[in-house]
Amino acid sequence: MKIGFIGLGNAGGKLAGSLQRHGYDMVVRDLDATAAQPFLDGGALWADSPRELAEQCEVVITCLPSPAVVREVMESADGVLAGLSGGKTWLEMSTTDESEV
Known part of the structure; x- marks a missing residue:
């Protein structure tokens, strides 16, 4: 299974690191390429866009700083939703609280 991970900051970097240490094939994306x-x-x-990442992976995980950023990454013209197809899974791990959901 190939896992795509978008958002490699404090929390996302640790989560993605655990997946990589456990041997998962990964495709990654972050606005800060040095984090990748x-x-x-x-x-x-490396994926040049969220869409490209979603096209290559069975599972997409996002770990982003706010719902607004999630919306942009998911719904933009080159976003994850444009690259998802049947049978793929999106896991949302972003920082949020109940007022933002």
Whole structure:
């Protein structure tokens, strides 16, 4: 199974790191390309857009700083939803609270 991970900051970097240490094939994306470098060094692939990531992976995980950022990553013209197809799964791990859901 190939896992796509978008958002490699404080929380996302740790979650993605655990997946990579456990041997999952990964495709990664972050606005800060330097945050992805340790994952790329460990064998992950880079996606140039959220859509490209979703097209390549069976599972997409987002771990982003706010619902507004999630909306942009998911719903933009080159977003995750444009690249998802039947049978794929999106897991949302972003920072949020009940007033934002």
